[in-house]
Amino acid sequence: MSRLRRYIPRRVIRTVRNLQQRAQVRAIRRAHAQAKTAAPAALLPTALVIPVHNDAIRLARLLDTASAMGFAQIIVVDDGSDLPIVIDADHADVTLIRHDTPRGPGAARTTGTAHVTAPYLIYLDSDDLPTADLPPLLADLARQPAFDVCLYKHIDSHIANSGHWGQPPADEAHWSAAGVAIGALQEAPRAVWPELAQIANYPWNKVYRTAFLREHDIRCADTPVHQDITLHWLTFLHAQRLLTSDRTCVWHMIADGANRLTNRTGPERLRVFEALAPIVAANPPPDMAVALTRFVLTLSDWIRSVLDPVHLPAFEAALTHWLKDTIAGWHTQIEASDPALMAQITAQITDHP
Numbered sequence: 001m002s003r004l005r006r007y008i009p010r011r012v013i014r015t016v017r018n019l020q021q022r023a024q025v026r027a028i029r030r031a032h033a034q035a036k037t038a039a040p041a042a043l044l045p046t047a048l049v050i051p052v053h054n055d056a057i058r059l060a061r062l063l064d065t066a067s068a069m070g071f072a073q074i075i076v077v078d079d080g081s082d083l084p085i086v087i088d089a090d091h092a093d094v095t096l097i098r099h100d101t102p103r104g105p106g107a108a109r110t111t112g113t114a115h116v117t118a119p120y121l122i123y124l125d126s127d128d129l130p131t132a133d134l135p136p137l138l139a140d141l142a143r144q145p146a147f148d149v150c151l152y153k154h155i156d157s158h159i160a161n162s163g164h165w166g167q168p169p170a171d172e173a174h175w176s177a178a179g180v181a182i183g184a185l186q187e188a189p190r191a192v193w194p195e196l197a198q199i200a201n202y203p204w205n206k207v208y209r210t211a212f213l214r215e216h217d218i219r220c221a222d223t224p225v226h227q228d229i230t231l232h233w234l235t236f237l238h239a240q241r242l243l244t245s246d247r248t249c250v251w252h253m254i255a256d257g258a259n260r261l262t263n264r265t266g267p268e269r270l271r272v273f274e275a276l277a278p279i280v281a282a283n284p285p286p287d288m289a290v291a292l293t294r295f296v297l298t299l300s301d302w303i304r305s306v307l308d309p310v311h312l313p314a315f316e317a318a319l320t321h322w323l324k325d326t327i328a329g330w331h332t333q334i335e336a337s338d339p340a341l342m343a344q345i346t347a348q349i350t351d352h353p
Contacts, residue, residue, distance in 0.1 A: 106220030106227030
């Protein structure tokens with residue numbers, strides 16, 4: 001199939017992908033329409049915060065889907081779109097906030113969070129869609145004592161395009177290793193948090209307690225990319241009670257296009273170390289420090305795969321500095337708990353001094 005694909009025009013491939021994604025959206029909407037019950041009456045009071053930049057069409061699709069799901073608040077932050085976002089009259093309950101100039105999705109989420117009055121919140125991007133699994137999860141959580149964060153599963157369009165339903169394999173592997181891959185709702189033991197922290201550092205695969213984020217000043221970084229790493233790891237470092245649910249609550253679209261953050265290939269990728277700085281400053285316990293280091297090396301492999309080659313020497317130098325100097329105090333613990341990881345660090349420092 002890979003050989004055959006070479007001879008298929010790119011415009012045909014893009015057309016097929018667009019058709020697949022539209023079919024996925026229609027399937028999600030049918031699932032909502034065919035659900036036996038609408039949004040349950042007793043839902044966890046939850047705000048939905050949506051940053052958006054130049055994506056009015058998909059924002060409208062998200063609002064159409066989310067408006068029937070029982071959110072206590074829906075807050076849209078227009079991050080300096082070229083044409084200011086306008087909310088349809090059908091969504092008069094949506095709060096719209098605008099940045100005059102683009103400040104990035106991290107800053108937009110911070111702005112939105114400041115306007116949340118609900119006890120809990122969820123972040124979604126404008127091209128995400130909540131699935132029919134989300135209201136039942138919020139109903140389950142409404143019967144729980146207070147918690148700081150609840151992780152749930154997600155599906156992306158690449159997985160759906162392959163004809164499957166479920167998380168990307170890398171994330172599912174971490175859930176399985178932590179022993180929480182199956183279970184509608186459960187409390188995750190502290191011992192498995194380092195494993196779970198290595199899942200995709202997305203902001204939209206969790207329910208957060210609003211006061212928890214504010215008490216610890218947990219927020220996204222203001223970097224142009226990788227801003228969600230800070231939010232994700234500080235959440236794990238400060239949480240006292242963490243729940244997990246195997247419900248697949250969000251559909252995330254992955255698509256081509258230079259304007260999408262995932263597809264950036266420029267020097268902004270090197271600012272990942274700015275996003276990591278508050279995490280290191282939080283003085284992670286040894287098991288979380290090891291997990292973070294393992295995550296950074298895995299992420300570095302991905303960055304190399306997308307980074308414009310002209311920026312690779314600078315990236316390698318920055319990574320070496322981070323491993324050799326920034327986390328020098330962690331080396332003894334890493335060597336004791338994961339010699340193979342320490343060998344990777346040594347190789348990086350030796351090969352890219």
